[in-house]
Amino acid sequence: MGLLKLRKNKKYNYTPRFYDDKGEGSPFKMKHKFDAYRKTVGGNAGFKTKINNALDDLKNNPDREANRRILIIVGILILVFLFIIDFDLSIFFSN
Template sequence: MLKHNFFKLRKNNRFNYTPRFYQGKEIENDYSFDSKFSKYKQLHNKNDFRSAWAQDRIIMRRKNNRSFSPLLLVIILLLCFVFLFVLDFDLTIFSPVF
């Protein structure tokens, strides 16, 4: 049968090439006073920005970062009023008629 879906976009391939013998990982000091598991932790290559960025994004996703910023609210309101001013919107339609 026909398996092509003409409405679905193709996913782009991502290539994360690191040479086989590249010494990009940090080599830690054997005499450091970290825990014995610290040398087995996952380190990113210096040229592997994608996985480092993905891990930093996951770390930054915390519930305390989800609060709504009052500065953002002020900026949005200011932009709305500038937009209404450019359109020459008359705000007197909301006032009661005497």
């Protein structure tokens, strides 16, 4: 009956249905789609190197309109937030 014996866990020999055709790497590894095109992903570099890589990516980004659009959206959200908390914007303008 096994009153004093512990039950053993079941073991499964699982192989994924859709495996990398070339057999490279683990099929369970999660990898971002654009990691191969970025300098900032991977490697444990120093803080200065990380900042320099991020600035290089920003400068060499071919999609300048996306950066401008993000800045405009952030600016509008900041103004909406300031309006909600009733911040007095007149301190920035001289009479």
